[in-house]
Each structure stands twice: as structure tokens, then as C-alpha cells.
Amino acid sequence: MSPAKPVNQRAWWFVLPVLISVAFSALVPLMTIVNYSVQDILGPDQAVFVGMEWYKEILRDPELHGALYRQLLFTAAVLAIEIPLGVALALAMPERGWRASLTLVLLAMPLLIPWNVVGTIWQIFARGDIGLAGYVLTQLGIDYNYSQHPTDAWLTVLVMDVWHWTPLVALLSYAALRAIPEPFYQAARIDGASRWAVFRYIELPKMRGVLTIALLLRLMDSFMIYTEPFVLTGGGPGTATTFLSQYLTQKAVGQFDLGPAAAFSLVYFLIILLLCFVLYTFMKDPQ
């Protein structure tokens, strides 16, 4: 038995700075939101307690249903495309030498561009009159116009996100691949393993940890996507590219419905938390 640890309550002082900064950066704003979500704010000094009213209203709102449905579809598409594509890119990348460095730099570029600039780039790139992509598509006889056709707008936002974020998945996967010791590949060759078996039984299991992180990051980020579609399409045409955070902004800033907006913020937060939890539990190392 080890002797009892000495009790030193003064140690709490060392934790205090963190507690204070977390309180002001996260807890206090969060509690404010909770506060708003159960009151009707009529003026600076006038507020009425309304209980669950805003929650009921918000959950019945067909606009929210539409945004949530679009959001889920978008996030699912983002994950389904970016994760496999990122892994495939990482597998195809050169292992070492100047080619590897060059590929890494090129791949990292989209990640270095500010998000609203990404939106602007694609807004111009996809234009039918002066944008390279839009012009080529139009010249090929395809009726493409992201500012008019909902499907085109939705697809453009998706392709933009793939362009922007697949490199992140690729870089993470690449790092994981480089960390696999050479004898694993040598042993697999001697065991007569096919290329697919090497991927399935060596590379994929060794990438599991990073892929979990990549999945969670992309899930959270894509679920909160705001800036790029805001710059590219402004949520339109109609509501074709209005995702959850855009809907929230319209409610809170556009219409100044603070109560419903606060209620929705909390619901939004819980949805993301739940999705991450489910995914993490599912992807976690079985040990």
C-alpha cells in the first residue's frame, strides 16, 4: 500500500486561470443561450418565460426540416466522397524525395486559403460567362448554371467542399501510411499477399486511428458549413443550398428571433454531439 497522498487545496489556484477562461469563453455564452431559449425577449428589460415553447415551434418548422434534410444529405455526400478519395490520393502519392515534397505542398494549398476566398474562387470559377469550369461545361452543351438550377448549385457547393477538404484527409492518411514500418510490406510480399490484401490487412488497420479523426473533423466541419456556400450561392437559388448554420443566421441575425434561434442553437449543438458520439463509438478501437 502506498501512503495516502497529501491533500493540498492550494493546488486549485493553479487550475483557476483555465476555469475562468473556459467559463467566459464557453460556459457563460452557453448559459446565455439556454436562458434565451426559454424566454421571449421583448425588449432590453422585458422578458417573459415561455418554457419549451420555442423548442416546439422550431421543431415543427418546415424550413428547419428542409435545411436539416439538405444538411444530412450534404454531410453524408462529403464523407462518402472525401474519405475514400483522400485515402486513394494518399496511396497514390510518392513515398519520398522531391516529388513527395512537391505533392505535399500542392495538396496543402487549398487548406491555406481563407474560407471566404475559397467561396469567391469558386463563384468565379463556376460562372458560365467568365469562369473556366462554368464556361467549359456550357460549351460542352451542358445546361449548367449554379445561380439558377438548385441541383447545379448543390453540386457546385459539394465539389467545392471536396476540393477544399479532401487534402486534409489525404495528408492525415499519408502521415499514417508513412508510419507503417517497412517489414510489414516485406512480410506481406513474402506471404504472397495481393495489393488488395496489403491494403485491407495492413494499411487500413494502421490508418484506423487517423481516419477516425479525419471522419470526425469532416463530420463536424461539414455539418457547420457556412462561409463558402454563403459566398458562393448565398443559400440559393431558393433554399437549395441553405444549410443549418445559414438557417440559424437568418433566424438570429436576419429576423432577430432570438428565442427560437437560441433554442435551435442548442438543438444543433446536440445533433452534432450525438453524431460525433455515435461515429466515435462505432469507429473506436474495439479494445
Place this chain on the structure above:
Amino acid sequence: MARIDLEDVGHRYAGATDSWALRPLTMTWNDGGAYALLGPSGCGKTTLLNIISGLITPTRGKVSFDGRDVTALAPEARNIAQVFQFPVVYDTMTVFDNLAFPLRNRGWDATRLRRRVEEVADILELRADLARRARALSADQKQKISLGRGLVRPDVAAVLFDEPLTVIDPHLKWLLRRKLKQIHQQLQLSLLYVTHDQTEALTFADQVVVMSEGEIVQVGTPQQLFETPAHRFVGHFIGSPGMNFLACEWSAGAATIGGVRLQTSSAREPPSGAALSIGVRPEYLELAPAPGPNRVPVRVAAIQDQGIHTMVQVEIGASLAWAKLRSPASAARSATTFAHLPPQRCALYADERRVP
């Protein structure tokens, strides 16, 4: 199983144009032999092993299995097994699937495969773990799986081991080493075993291949390496402590130290101009109180009582030498003025090599 011939095989790694990682050599590995490749780190033993398995294509020379040229063939086409220094297991598979993997890739049918896997699992005492996931096992057991994957194919030309017991606990090392020896007898496989540990090499192998600086310096049984090292390196590397080398001169047809003529087991005359020394094992160097034939005067420099024997360090001419004595330390201290070099137990070395 097969006889493996290396003909003028040498290797340079890319970028190193002036130095051989493995100097060109010719060597035959007999079918069913248990060989150890022994040498310090960086002596080229792993390079040699990888050339045989096909992981490295040699810069020059020819590798053949039973007379068939395999130099250009990839490892998977060579029918060879290799076990690496650190355990390589397929984490997501069970122990059974790990062992079965090399056989499945070669299209074995299920019943034959099960029988063979169970046979190998029995030998390695992995039978109880067959259904467990490989990742849940300890490093020792993982390395056993690696060994098992190396041994599971009955038709391989040879099984190559690259320091496979490095990560194993010392007490288990003894068990596994003995096990490998048993397996060699039981399964009649040709085994090549790379190590830098002389005990491991000497207990495992029928033939030990000693390497130094990209070169094979001697091939022999453990006894030959101990009794008649062909190279000073072998003398130093094998034995604990290594062989003593006493600087000497050549005059009037005999080796002399400080004017004393000494007889050795070397019959030939050494090449003129070479740096000469007499090699004698500490186990054979005797200390004596009085002069006599083949005795040189010494001064005792240090005495270590090691319990079962006494290590005495003496100055002989300009050289220092160890003697490993059975007698107690006190006897050595009082009685030592001469060292006796038994003529059949010492040999003349010209530069680095033994004079026959």
C-alpha cells in the same frame, strides 16, 4: 527445400558507389542445413539475407535455388519464408487467420490448411490462442505468430530469420531457441538465422557464417570457430573475452616474443612484411612459476576473481593478454612469472589472417 547457391553476389546501396554493403562472394547453403549468420551491426548480414529472400536485388552476381536462377524473381515468386526482427502480425485477423494467410494466398484447400496450421500452432504452443485476435497478444506471442507464419509453408526453399528473438524476454529466448532447433529436426527445413549474439548463433546452428565489414570471414562449426579462428575478427568476436593476440617477430624460421622462440600450430612460413601476432584463447593460456619451452616472461597487470574462475591480465612483451584460470586468485598472484603457450592451441596470424 533447396540448395541455395550464391555466385559472385555483391551489393551496393544506391548512392554508395565506392563501398560495398556486401562484397562479392560465392557461397553454397546446403539443403536442410541450420546456418547462423553472425556479425556486428552493419556487417552486411541482413543485406545478404534480403538478397536470398529477394527483397533486395543484388548489384551483381547470381542467386540460384537448386540450380534454377532466381536472381530476377520477386520474393513471392521465390518460395521462401522470412521472419523479421520485430513482430509483424495482421492486427485485425485472428491468430489462426494470421498463420493461415500465407497458405490461403497460395490456394490451399480448407481441410489441409486447418491441419497444417494446427500442427504449427502445436509446435509453437499457440493452439489455445488460435481464435484470439492477434492485436490482443503480447510482443512475445506476436513474435511467435511471425515465426509460425515463417514455418507454416512446408515446401519453402528456406526459412530466413532476421534477429527474430531481439524483442523476446531472456528466459523465453532460451525456450524458443531450443524450439527452433527442434523444429529444424522435426520439419526438415533449411534455416538461415541472422544474429549478432554469439551464444544464439552457436547454440542454434550447425554451421556459423561469421561476417565483418561486408565480407564472410569464416564458415565453420561452433567448435572450429572457437579452436581455429581463420581471422582475427573471429577470434575477437567469438568467445568471452575474445582471443589474445600477442605481437611477435619472425626470425630464423620461428616466431619470437622478446627473443623467446615460440612454437605454434602454424606449419607454413608467414608472408614477409606482414604484421605478425600469435593468437591464443584465454582458456588455453597457462601461467607458470618457472621458465621452460614455449614460455615467455610476463608481468601480472590485473586479477579478477569471478567465482568459478579467475581472470588474470598479463603483459607479454608489448601486448596485454587475458588468462582464464580454474585456480583461485591467490595462487595466480604468487606464482606468476611466465606464461605457457601450448603449441597446438596457438596459431600465427599474419596481418589479420591465420597462417595455416
